[in-house]
Amino acid sequence: MEKVIEVKNISKTYVKRKTKESITAVNDISFDVYRGEVLGLLGPNGAGKTSTIKMICGLLAQDQGSIHINGMDVRKDRLKALRHISAVLEGNRNLYWRLTVRENMEYFAGNRGRSRREMTNQIEKLIIQFGLKGKENELVNGLSRGMQQKLAIAVALLANTEVILLDEPTLGLDVEISYELREILKTIVKEDRRTIIISSHDMPVVQELCDRVTIINQGTVIVDEKVNNLLELFETRAYSIKLGNPLTENQESQLLSTFPLCTYKRGPLQALVEVNLERSDDIYDLIEIFKAERTIVESIDRASIDFEQVFMKVVKGERNYAMA
Ligand SMILES: Nc1ncnc2c1ncn2[C@@H]1O[C@H](COP(=O)(O)OP(=O)(O)OP(=O)(O)O)[C@@H](O)[C@H]1O
Numbered sequence: 001m002e003k004v005i006e007v008k009n010i011s012k013t014y015v016k017r018k019t020k021e022s023i024t025a026v027n028d029i030s031f032d033v034y035r036g037e038v039l040g041l042l043g044p045n046g047a048g049k050t051s052t053i054k055m056i057c058g059l060l061a062q063d064q065g066s067i068h069i070n071g072m073d074v075r076k077d078r079l080k081a082l083r084h085i086s087a088v089l090e091g092n093r094n095l096y097w098r099l100t101v102r103e104n105m106e107y108f109a110g111n112r113g114r115s116r117r118e119m120t121n122q123i124e125k126l127i128i129q130f131g132l133k134g135k136e137n138e139l140v141n142g143l144s145r146g147m148q149q150k151l152a153i154a155v156a157l158l159a160n161t162e163v164i165l166l167d168e169p170t171l172g173l174d175v176e177i178s179y180e181l182r183e184i185l186k187t188i189v190k191e192d193r194r195t196i197i198i199s200s201h202d203m204p205v206v207q208e209l210c211d212r213v214t215i216i217n218q219g220t221v222i223v224d225e226k227v228n229n230l231l232e233l234f235e236t237r238a239y240s241i242k243l244g245n246p247l248t249e250n251q252e253s254q255l256l257s258t259f260p261l262c263t264y265k266r267g268p269l270q271a272l273v274e275v276n277l278e279r280s281d282d283i284y285d286l287i288e289i290f291k292a293e294r295t296i297v298e299s300i301d302r303a304s305i306d307f308e309q310v311f312m313k314v315v316k317g318e319r320n321y322a323m324a
Pocket residue numbers: 014015016023024025043044045046047048049050051052
């Protein structure tokens with residue numbers, strides 16, 4: 001597969017003006033994005049996602065390292081490289097507030113070698129796809145936040161660039177709009193096969209849309225893996241164990257010290273342990289804890305897991321999330 005975006009060893013340190021304190025937001029990050037791939041750029045607050053996206057679209061200069069888009073250096077060949085990118089950044093909408101929905105679309109579609117008819121057809125298609133029908137002649141100013149966000153993404157698509165960067169596309173939207181946007185993006189991803197980077201805290205969006213994720217924490221990459229592989233890996237390790245009698249206090253504290261990320265739910269007569277067994281030997285440690293007080297194990301089942309749980313486990317630093 002052909003690399004469209006190549007991020008090599010980039011770093012960025014900010015120096016606070018008042019205190020002169022320096023903050024390393026990005027520390028030697030590298031990753032590639034291949035043609036037609038949807039990459040999720042994830043990480044907890046302050047991990048360095050927005051800084052990374054801003055460097056990719058040339059809004060922020062890295063201190064070290066290089067970024068190439070279709071082989072063009074974003075710093076040295078800036079204009080040529082940026083011709084391939086459209087970005088929707090958080091809180092920085094690519095829209096004119098005093099123009100209507102349709103005027104914005106027509107303005108940003110530009111010509112880009114397309115005939116007027118072709119452009120009008122694409123605008124019509126996006127108006128329907130993004131649920132903007134009936135709003136075409138309204139000023140952006142008066143639209144709801146969800147509508148503005150949908151229009152911002154539609155406008156980014158209209159530029160017909162190969163690369164689209166979406167920073168937190170569903171942030172601050174209510175559940176319904178967020179779901180609707182996710183479904184629209186799903187169709188676009190399937191139909192268009194553009195190369196997309198999505199930075200998001202919205203794990204259902206990531207699970208549904210992304211082929212691969214790069215997870216960063218404190219400015220460095222901690223995981224770069226296909227979404228399905230990560231889910232599979234954690235699924236094969238997640239167990240749900242039903243106990244016929246609750247654990248003693250001593251057993252409970254041993255369980256939580258051996259498996260700090262497990263959950264223990266105690267009922268009056270029964271109990272449930274949900275645990276991730278990272279190494280095959282872990283099962284023996286677990287059984288030893290139950291055996292010590294002759295606890296009845298009623299069943300051991302594989303637990304289902306979603307991407308939100310995978311993300312939390314990776315970020316909280318389970319001992320070994322690398323692929324076996
Ligand atoms: N202009 C700036 N000046 C000083 N520090 C900054 C600046 N921009 C970002 N930072 C700091 O750099 C670190 C990384 O910030 P960045 O916005 O890239 O992270 P993020 O992963 O996008 O976070 P979030 O999910 O909260 O948006 C944070 O500690 C942030 O406070």
